Amino acid sequence: DVKVTQSSRYLVKRTGEKVFLECVQDMDHENMFWYRQDPGLGLRLIYFSYDVKMKEKGDIPEGYSVSREKKERFSLILESASTNQTSMYLCASSSKLAGGADTQYFGPGTRLTVL
């Protein structure tokens, strides 16, 4: 089975702190994704990566950055956390199947609260 793990299930940070969210997948997937989930808004794509050291902006990249130094690991960074970044953060991975038909597999999520 595909396994995607996230470093924390719950996280509480203060405004202005630098926050790191880590995601690791064990299926040798090329593609990795970071989403945030908010009630009534569904999932929105923050950043994605299709290869090591490659990254692309999603729909809501402002206030976030990412790092992918190894194939299995994709980190989301909040440079200076703000209260409007309080959310559930979900990581996903998928293989590089032609045409994008492959399934994305999700981690358990990190519920981040910024005070």
Added chain:
Amino acid sequence: AQSVAQPEDQVNVAEGNPLTVKCTYSVSGNPYLFWYVQYPNRGLQFLLKYITGDNLVKGSYGFEAEFNKSQTSFHLKKPSALVSDSALYFCAVSPNTGFQKLVFGTGTRLLVSP
């Protein structure tokens, strides 16, 4: 740009009755369509997907979905609901060309009463 609409925030059904969770989509060209389920405080779990071929797709836990190109719909169905099916359901679409970027609907909460 692609989009997904889940018109119902919540669907209520009695255990043993059939259930339908609606999804309509908009995408350039032919779509790939997915359904995911989320249980409380958990990540998303894959249920089923339509890539090509038979319009009726069968998935996990007895769920199925029917792709209707003329109505641009991909409704999720189950013949007999269980209380344990109560969860949040997401429909998602991506185009069948280029890099896979899934666009998700806003989710539908399914509540199955005993």
